[in-house]
Amino acid sequence: MPDQPDFLAQFSNALVTRAEAAKNAVVAIRLAHERHITGMLWHSGVVVASEQSLPRGDEFEFVAPGGAVMSAKIAGRDPSTNIAILRPAEPVAAPSIVAGEAHTGAIALAIGADGTGGASARLGLVNLAGPEWRSSRGGLIDRRIVLDLRLAGREEGGPVFDAAGGYLGMSTFGPRGQVIVIPAATIERVVPQLLKDGRIARGWLGVALQPVAVPDALRESADQSSGLMVMSVVEGGPAAQAGILAGDIILSVDGTSAHRLRKIARHFGADSIGRKTDLRLIRSGAVIAVQTTIAERHAA
Amino acid sequence: MSNLASIPVLMERLRVAVHATNAPRRAALGKIVVEAGHVVVGVDDAADVVLADGDGPPGETRPVVTLGGADDDLSGVLSGDADASQIDAAIRAVAAGLVVRLPGVREREMGFGAMRESLGHALLTPREIEVLAALAEGMTNKAVARRLDISLHTVKFHVESLFRKLGARTRTEAVAKASERRRQETITL
Numbered sequence: 001m002p003d004q005p006d007f008l009a010q011f012s013n014a015l016v017t018r019a020e021a022a023k024n025a026v027v028a029i030r031l032a033h034e035r036h037i038t039g040m041l042w043h044s045g046v047v048v049a050s051e052q053s054l055p056r057g058d059e060f061e062f063v064a065p066g067g068a069v070m071s072a073k074i075a076g077r078d079p080s081t082n083i084a085i086l087r088p089a090e091p092v093a094a095p096s097i098v099a100g101e102a103h104t105g106a107i108a109l110a111i112g113a114d115g116t117g118g119a120s121a122r123l124g125l126v127n128l129a130g131p132e133w134r135s136s137r138g139g140l141i142d143r144r145i146v147l148d149l150r151l152a153g154r155e156e157g158g159p160v161f162d163a164a165g166g167y168l169g170m171s172t173f174g175p176r177g178q179v180i181v182i183p184a185a186t187i188e189r190v191v192p193q194l195l196k197d198g199r200i201a202r203g204w205l206g207v208a209l210q211p212v213a214v215p216d217a218l219r220e221s222a223d224q225s226s227g228l229m230v231m232s233v234v235e236g237g238p239a240a241q242a243g244i245l246a247g248d249i250i251l252s253v254d255g256t257s258a259h260r261l262r263k264i265a266r267h268f269g270a271d272s273i274g275r276k277t278d279l280r281l282i283r284s285g286a287v288i289a290v291q292t293t294i295a296e297r298h299a300a
Numbered sequence: 301m302s303n304l305a306s307i308p309v310l311m312e313r314l315r316v317a318v319h320a321t322n323a324p325r326r327a328a329l330g331k332i333v334v335e336a337g338h339v340v341v342g343v344d345d346a347a348d349v350v351l352a353d354g355d356g357p358p359g360e361t362r363p364v365v366t367l368g369g370a371d372d373d374l375s376g377v378l379s380g381d382a383d384a385s386q387i388d389a390a391i392r393a394v395a396a397g398l399v400v401r402l403p404g405v406r407e408r409e410m411g412f413g414a415m416r417e418s419l420g421h422a423l424l425t426p427r428e429i430e431v432l433a434a435l436a437e438g439m440t441n442k443a444v445a446r447r448l449d450i451s452l453h454t455v456k457f458h459v460e461s462l463f464r465k466l467g468a469r470t471r472t473e474a475v476a477k478a479s480e481r482r483r484q485e486t487i488t489l
Contacts, residue, residue: 032368032380033353033369034321034353034354034355034369035369036355050412052411082412114358115355133415134415135413135414135415136415137488138415138487144414154355172412173411174413175413175484176411180412203489204489205489206489207489208486208487208488209486209488209489210429210482210486212423212424212425212426212429213423213424215425215427226423228487249426261487262415264489265415268489
């Protein structure tokens with residue numbers, strides 16, 4: 001069938017066209033030692049990047065589409081949703097974005113910046129498109145999107161597109177190198193708040209906690225089988241001021257049992273700052289009550 | 301080439317291609333490579349190892365040791381300010397088919413993860429965590445018993461319980477698995 005167009009060539013050409021178009025959406029954010037990570041032009045005045053991979057600092061150089069080197073200031077970062085935004089010193093033309101929708105099994109094209117003004121591309125499937133989830137840092141992520149593709153460190157933070165060219169979100173690394181997507185809806189929700197305040201306000205006690213089993217001898221008085229052991233206390237933080245010690249086992253926060261982590265996370269939203277909170281905890285074999293005042297979490 | 305005679309016969313001389321974007325850096329790295337007893341070859345010549353300043357040359361198929369590069373696919377990853385002995389060690393290891401990584405921070409392994417509510421495995425007790433901390437320090441059961449002021453029998457009981465809960469067969473494995481668990485489970489409030 002000589003007149004039939006070659007399907008594979010068509011498929012490949014379509015991908016080339018997509019990658020070519022996406023090139024104008026990515027920038028290379030320069031880090032030390034000639035490294036870079038990828039940022040995406042959200043609009044002409046905002047670059048979105050992966051918070052976990054962006055070092056501390058106020059200003060970064062970046063390579064714009066086409067190769068011009070410019071500078072950008074950090075305008076806000078939110079570790080809870082892994083979103084950081086930078087403001088370029090001068091506007092950079094940004095392609096328009098049409099949101100796509102992730103479906104399990106659909107093709108996903110992840111674009112990175114090559115460091116010289118061009119793009120690199122990765123192709124895979126949407127391995128899993130699931131419901132909303134809460135990050136270990138307490139942020140609400142609108143959908144769980146896992147990709148079946150490999151990503152180099154320098155490509156993290158780039159846009160991920162569906163087969164129709166719709167924008168699924170920002171690529172980033174989950175645990176054990178899994179490539180996940182911070183959905184477009186989450187970015188849409190967080191960016192305006194970051195532009196306004198530079199951060200997402202969250203309540204803070206200043207403790208690191210690990211789930212532990214309540215020792216058998218204390219199960220009855222604790223009335224539950226698990227708790228959160230205080231592994232470290234931030235000096236000067238609200239927990240430290242309330243006298244909470246490493247080794248204490250938190251049983252409940254304002255009556256919410258400590259094993260209901262997501263409910264507790266909701267408890268520490270922006271409106272919690274300044275509120276008094278009652279902790280029930282085990283210390284030295286006894287169940288005691290401690291009250292502390294929730295402060296505001298500052299950039300980690 | 302009078303210094304070639306001083307190289308011990310058993311010490312392997314490797315052909316190393318040095319990839320750096322600026323000349324002074326290339327010269328400095330070349331010097332380290334030569335002083336370690338290897339030979340610097342051109343980037344396109346036959347080489348056993350490529351030493352790259354920053355991210356490696358794209359499409360490189362030979363084993364690469366990167367200084368400060370971020371690509372997890374590379375055989376060797378050192379920090380940008382690695383010293384001469386580390387560079388030599390990494391070159392040799394990678395040429396021998398091993399993988400070299402920096403200790404400590406493995407950000408990629410941690411990644412951006414979910415808050416887990418149902419952990420699906422038996423939680424450790426505070427006492428087991430104490431015993432584990434002692435095991436991590438390489439303590440014997442006897443030393444653990446002394447430190448925690450409990451009987452040897454009780455220590456053995458805790459160690460067995462740790463092995464069971466963590467699915468570990470050795471003390472080292474228990475420590476490693478617990479540390480991985482802790483990384484995944486720790487939350488900050």
